Amino acid sequence: MQWIPEYKGDVPRVERFNFLSRFTHWGHTVTFLLCLFTGLALFLDSADWLAAIFGGFHGAGLVHRIAAVAMTIVVVIFVIGNFKVVIAWIKDILRFGKNDIIFIMLFPLEFLGFKVKVPPQTKFNGGEKGNSMITPTAVIFLILSGYIMWVPSIFPAGLVRLAYPIHDISMVLATMMVCMHGYLGSFHPGSGESFWGMWKGTVREDWAEHHHKTWYDETYGDKASGE
Ligand code: HEM
Ligand code: HEM
Numbered sequence: 001m002q003w004i005p006e007y008k009g010d011v012p013r014v015e016r017f018n019f020l021s022r023f024t025h026w027g028h029t030v031t032f033l034l035c036l037f038t039g040l041a042l043f044l045d046s047a048d049w050l051a052a053i054f055g056g057f058h059g060a061g062l063v064h065r066i067a068a069v070a071m072t073i074v075v076v077i078f079v080i081g082n083f084k085v086v087i088a089w090i091k092d093i094l095r096f097g098k099n100d101i102i103f104i105m106l107f108p109l110e111f112l113g114f115k116v117k118v119p120p121q122t123k124f125n126g127g128e129k130g131n132s133m134i135t136p137t138a139v140i141f142l143i144l145s146g147y148i149m150w151v152p153s154i155f156p157a158g159l160v161r162l163a164y165p166i167h168d169i170s171m172v173l174a175t176m177m178v179c180m181h182g183y184l185g186s187f188h189p190g191s192g193e194s195f196w197g198m199w200k201g202t203v204r205e206d207w208a209e210h211h212h213k214t215w216y217d218e219t220y221g222d223k224a225s226g227e
Helices: 019-043 048-053 056-081 083-094 098-111 126-150 157-184 193-199 205-211 213-219
Strands: 013-015 202-204
Touching: 013 205, 019 048, 019 056, 019 126, 019 157, 019 193, 048 056, 056 083, 056 126, 083 126, 098 126, 126 157, 193 202, 193 205, 202 205, 205 213
Parallel strands: none
Antiparallel strands: 013 202
């Protein structure tokens, strides 16, 4: 059984993500998961075993705060260091249109293994555009509410009270998205090549053309500006 498609270095490949995008993506993945498991240890009174992994509830609280600061730094490095990429990402999300809606409508069938003909997609397909809107928004809410909970004395009491449910709801939303996203970006048949894009930076050229035709044509194909 094969989990992720084999990396093929001997076929034509095209760049998908630069080094900083990949470094920060895996950086926020590790820190997000650390925040999640330590946060769950704090959230679920019954999860003594989970807290024990981090040296008890105090240890879990400490690791949560260290991972939280690391995650904030990684996000800031991504946005400042990769500003042009971030702008291009936002522009791509704003191109959300008919082809993305059709993609989202057909995706459940593709997910269940039916053969479907998906219309040409830009750099991020309809589902990835949805993920690009929902997950980072939930993470921003986690960061803001997290610091408010951390230093409550400098914020109005009402805001501190609100920060707790906001932190919890954002945690649930982000975790559901990350579960789906992590699977689709690795083990899901057909989309697994995207893992290599995020790991090594390149994807197979034929895969790029098949899965992201509009992006491929505009970046490497007929419609590339040659920049
Ligand atoms: C910059 C990011 C973050 C900061 C500053 C932060 C900060 C905090 C603080 C101060 C607490 C209270 C800890 C305590 O009572 O000892 C907390 C609790 C918690 N955090 Fe975070 N956190 C962040 C990110 C995250 C992330 C990414 C997740 C999960 C994906 C998460 C999940 C939780 C959960 C489940 C709790 C328990 C909440 C409760 O008791 O109602 N946090 N966080
Ligand atoms: C759990 C393990 C994870 C895996 C295997 C994974 C995999 C990937 C891959 C392969 C891509 C590139 C997809 C493409 O070609 O467009 C990607 C993009 C992305 N990842 Fe992750 N990721 C993981 C965790 C996370 C986490 C924890 C977050 C945020 C909290 C996140 C946020 C994003 C976002 C916003 C994008 C761009 C939009 C998209 O492609 O959906 N990822 N990820």
